[in-house]
Amino acid sequence: MKPEESATTGADLLVKALIDEEVEVVFGYPGGAVLPIYDSIFKQNQLRHILVRHEQAAVHAAEGYARSTGKVGVVLVTSGPGATNAVTGLTDALMDSVPIVCLTGQVPTHLIGNDAFQEADTTGITRPCTKHNYLVKSVAVLARTVHEAFYVARSGRPGPVVIDLPKDVLMNKHDYVAPTKPVEHKSYKPITKPDRALLHQAVELMAKAKRPVFYVGGGVVNSGPKASQLLTQLVRMTGFPITNTLMGLGSYPASDSQFLGMLGMHGTYEANLAMYHCDVLINIGARFDDRITGKLAEFSPKSTKIHIDIDPSSINKNVRVDLPIVGDARRALKGLIDIWQKKQPKLDLKAQKAWWAQIDGWRQRKCLAYKQGAEIIKPQYALERLYHHIKDREHYITTEVGQHQMWAAQFLKFEKPNHWMTSGGLGTMGYGFPAAMGVQIAHPDALVIDVAGEASIMMNIQELSTVAQYRLPVKIFILNNQYMGMVRQWQELLHGGRYSESYMESLPDFVRLAEAFGAVGLRCHEPAKLDDTIKEMIEIRKPVVVDVAVDKAENCFPMIPSGAAHYDMLLGPDDRAAKPVSEEGMVLV
Amino acid sequence: MSNRELASSHTISVLVDNEPGILARVVGLFSGRGYNIESLTVAETDAAENLSRITIVTAGTPMVIEQIKAQLDRLVPVHKVHDLTMEGPHIERELALIKVKSTGEKRVEALRLADVFRAKVIDAKTDSFVFEVTGNSDKVDTFISLMAALGLVDVGRTGIVAMTRGGEAL
Structure with missing residues (x-):
C-alpha cells in the first residue's frame, strides 16, 4: 500500500486524538471550515456531539461540563463568526480557570490573510x-498539538486553549500515532509541589494565631475533590473559622459551624469583619480580587x-x-496536615475562644435577614424554599449574573465541591443556562437548576431548543423582578434613583415561551403557592422554566459599596443614608 | 502602599520559543495589563533549539516589576525570565545608525565628533554621512544630540541588548 492510502485525514486524526484524550462529549456548531471534522464525527460513535444554538453557549456548556466533572471541556466551532462568538466563553473560562479545549475552523492555509469568506484572525483575537493558542499549519503536527493543548489546559492553573485548524490541514493525510507516554511541554512546567520549609513556617504562624481565618477560593475546587476533603480535615483540626469566595463555595461544607459564609462585596457581616480583624490570614487558592x-x-x-x-x-x-x-492546593493541604499532626502545636485556646465569641457576636446581627410578607415573594424567600426542597437530592446549581446570583450564593448551601457553577471573574450574563446543559449532559440523572434573572436568561434563551432536542431536564428558576436588578440597585444607591435603561420592557410570557420550545412553563406570584410550584418543577422530568414574580424593589444586602472597607458594610435599606458612597468609589465598578 | 513605592527601570531578559506570535504574546501582555515598554529587542539566538531572546526595558514599582516577571513566566512558550537589574552586575549596549547631511565646517565637525565617540562611517556621499555608533544608551543619546546641530536627518536605534558580567550562563 502507498503511504497515502494507509494514512488518515487530519479530521479523522483529530477525532482519534480526542478519543485518546478520553473526550466523550463535544459541544459545537458546524460551518464550512469544519465540515471535514463533522464528517469524521458522523462516521464514528465514540464521540458524542451536542449541537448548541450559539457558539457562546457551546463554551459555557463545556465550562459547566468541566466544572462539574473535573475533566477538560471540549468545544468545536467554525471559522470567522463561529470563533468570534466563542470569545466571551473563552474569556469567562480564563477568568475562572476552567480547563477548555476549543477547536476552531480556519480558512485553508493558502487563503490566510486574504480576507477570505468567514476568515478571522482567530489566534490574534483569542491570544489575550x-x-x-495554536494555529496548526501542517497535519504532521496536528496530533501532537492536540495532546499538548489538553496538557496545557488541565495542568497548573487550568484555562482555555484554542486550536485553530485550517481546512486543508483537516483534509491532508498523515498517520496517527497514539502517544505512548504523557505529553510534556518543553517550557511549560508549572510548580505543583509546595516548598516544605514554607509549609513549616505556615504551621508555626497558624499555631501562634490569636484571631486566625481561612480564606479559601476556587483553587481548592480546581485541585480536585480530595483537596476539599483535606481542607475540611485541616480546618476542623485547627478549629479556625473559614470563609469562601464565590468560586470557592462547596470546598467546605456550608452547614458546618466553622463556616462563616461567603465574604466580599455581598458577603456576610461575620466573614468580612473576621477578615478585617484577623491576625493570621490563610489564603488557599483565592486571588485577592477587588470584589473581595x-x-x-x-x-x-x-x-x-x-x-498558597x-x-x-x-x-x-x-x-x-x-x-x-x-x-497545588491538594499537596499543600496534605503537607500542612502532616506537619500539624507531627507537631501537635499548642494553640492559644483562650484567645481562640475570645475570637469565636467575637464572631458569634457578629453572627447575631443576622445580616441576611429579610421580611417576607403575605403578598409579594421576596427573592431570598424563593431561594430558601428552593433549597428546602432540593437539599436531600443530588443537585447542581448554576447561575446567571446579578442580584439573583448573589442571593443564590448567600441562601443556597453548598456542601460539596463541583456542584456550583457561576461566572465569577468575568460576570457573564447568559452563562448559567448553557452551563446547566453541560452539567446535565455529564450527570443525566441529577437535578440541575439554573437560578436566573429575567434579564440574564434572555441572553442565551435560544438554548431552550438544545435542551428540547436532547431532552435535558434542566430547570430554569427565574427570579423575575422586571429589572436588571443589580444595575437598578446601583442606580438607586449611586445615581439618585435614575433607572436609566434598566427596566425590562416587553418581557416575553415565559410560560408560553417555554411551551413554544417544547418545555414546561410554570408561574408563581404568591408566597403561599411557592412550595407547590417548586415541588412541581422538581417532579417534571422535562426542561422547566419557572417564572417567579419577586419584589421589584428588593436590594441585595449586605453590601460593601465600591471603594469602602470591610467594616463599612450596608446591612439593609435603612443603613444606606448614613453611609454615602465616596467619589473614589463612584469610579470603581 | 504600592503607589508610595518608587518606580524604577529594569532590564528583563526573556528566553522564548521562536514561534509565530510569540512577540505578539509578550507585547500584548504589556499593553493589556498597562505596563510600560521603554525598549524592546528580539532576535533568534539559538537556531538549533529554536530559541529567541527578548530583552525588555520596563519601569515600575517593585510590586509591578515582580508582577511583570510572573506574568511573563506563565506564558506557555517562555523558558526563562531574568531581571538583570536585580541579578548583579550586567552590561547593556545599543547600536544606532545616524544620518547627517551637511557641508563645510559642519561636515568636518560631525566627522571629528564621530571619531571622539568611536562611531564608524558606514556610508558617505559628498554631502552626507551615515554613522554607526554603539554603547550604552546615554552615549548614543549624547551623540545624537550633538549631531542635531550638524545636519541630523534620520536616526535608527536597535534598543538595548544586555548580558550579565562574568562566565555564568543565565
Whole structure:
C-alpha cells in the first residue's frame, strides 16, 4: 500500500486524538471550515456531539461540563463568526480557570490573510483570552498539538486553549500515532509541589494565631475533590473559622459551624469583619480580587498573610503577603496536615475562644435577614424554599449574573465541591443556562437548576431548543423582578434613583415561551403557592422554566459599596443614608 | 502602599520559543495589563533549539516589576525570565545608525565628533554621512544630540541588548 492510502485525514486524526484524550462529549456548531471534522464525527460513535444554538453557549456548556466533572471541556466551532462568538466563553473560562479545549475552523492555509469568506484572525483575537493558542499549519503536527493543548489546559492553573485548524490541514493525510507516554511541554512546567520549609513556617504562624481565618477560593475546587476533603480535615483540626469566595463555595461544607459564609462585596457581616480583624490570614487558592478586598488600603490591616496558589502571578498582585507558597492546593493541604499532626502545636485556646465569641457576636446581627410578607415573594424567600426542597437530592446549581446570583450564593448551601457553577471573574450574563446543559449532559440523572434573572436568561434563551432536542431536564428558576436588578440597585444607591435603561420592557410570557420550545412553563406570584410550584418543577422530568414574580424593589444586602472597607458594610435599606458612597468609589465598578 | 513605592527601570531578559506570535504574546501582555515598554529587542539566538531572546526595558514599582516577571513566566512558550537589574552586575549596549547631511565646517565637525565617540562611517556621499555608533544608551543619546546641530536627518536605534558580567550562563 502507498503511504497515502494507509494514512488518515487530519479530521479523522483529530477525532482519534480526542478519543485518546478520553473526550466523550463535544459541544459545537458546524460551518464550512469544519465540515471535514463533522464528517469524521458522523462516521464514528465514540464521540458524542451536542449541537448548541450559539457558539457562546457551546463554551459555557463545556465550562459547566468541566466544572462539574473535573475533566477538560471540549468545544468545536467554525471559522470567522463561529470563533468570534466563542470569545466571551473563552474569556469567562480564563477568568475562572476552567480547563477548555476549543477547536476552531480556519480558512485553508493558502487563503490566510486574504480576507477570505468567514476568515478571522482567530489566534490574534483569542491570544489575550486564552491560556494558550495554536494555529496548526501542517497535519504532521496536528496530533501532537492536540495532546499538548489538553496538557496545557488541565495542568497548573487550568484555562482555555484554542486550536485553530485550517481546512486543508483537516483534509491532508498523515498517520496517527497514539502517544505512548504523557505529553510534556518543553517550557511549560508549572510548580505543583509546595516548598516544605514554607509549609513549616505556615504551621508555626497558624499555631501562634490569636484571631486566625481561612480564606479559601476556587483553587481548592480546581485541585480536585480530595483537596476539599483535606481542607475540611485541616480546618476542623485547627478549629479556625473559614470563609469562601464565590468560586470557592462547596470546598467546605456550608452547614458546618466553622463556616462563616461567603465574604466580599455581598458577603456576610461575620466573614468580612473576621477578615478585617484577623491576625493570621490563610489564603488557599483565592486571588485577592477587588470584589473581595474592597478598599485595598484597609484590607485586613492587622494580619500576617499566608498565600498558597498554583499561579505565582496571583501572589503579591493586589495585596502584599508575608508568606507566599507556590503549589497545588491538594499537596499543600496534605503537607500542612502532616506537619500539624507531627507537631501537635499548642494553640492559644483562650484567645481562640475570645475570637469565636467575637464572631458569634457578629453572627447575631443576622445580616441576611429579610421580611417576607403575605403578598409579594421576596427573592431570598424563593431561594430558601428552593433549597428546602432540593437539599436531600443530588443537585447542581448554576447561575446567571446579578442580584439573583448573589442571593443564590448567600441562601443556597453548598456542601460539596463541583456542584456550583457561576461566572465569577468575568460576570457573564447568559452563562448559567448553557452551563446547566453541560452539567446535565455529564450527570443525566441529577437535578440541575439554573437560578436566573429575567434579564440574564434572555441572553442565551435560544438554548431552550438544545435542551428540547436532547431532552435535558434542566430547570430554569427565574427570579423575575422586571429589572436588571443589580444595575437598578446601583442606580438607586449611586445615581439618585435614575433607572436609566434598566427596566425590562416587553418581557416575553415565559410560560408560553417555554411551551413554544417544547418545555414546561410554570408561574408563581404568591408566597403561599411557592412550595407547590417548586415541588412541581422538581417532579417534571422535562426542561422547566419557572417564572417567579419577586419584589421589584428588593436590594441585595449586605453590601460593601465600591471603594469602602470591610467594616463599612450596608446591612439593609435603612443603613444606606448614613453611609454615602465616596467619589473614589463612584469610579470603581 | 504600592503607589508610595518608587518606580524604577529594569532590564528583563526573556528566553522564548521562536514561534509565530510569540512577540505578539509578550507585547500584548504589556499593553493589556498597562505596563510600560521603554525598549524592546528580539532576535533568534539559538537556531538549533529554536530559541529567541527578548530583552525588555520596563519601569515600575517593585510590586509591578515582580508582577511583570510572573506574568511573563506563565506564558506557555517562555523558558526563562531574568531581571538583570536585580541579578548583579550586567552590561547593556545599543547600536544606532545616524544620518547627517551637511557641508563645510559642519561636515568636518560631525566627522571629528564621530571619531571622539568611536562611531564608524558606514556610508558617505559628498554631502552626507551615515554613522554607526554603539554603547550604552546615554552615549548614543549624547551623540545624537550633538549631531542635531550638524545636519541630523534620520536616526535608527536597535534598543538595548544586555548580558550579565562574568562566565555564568543565565
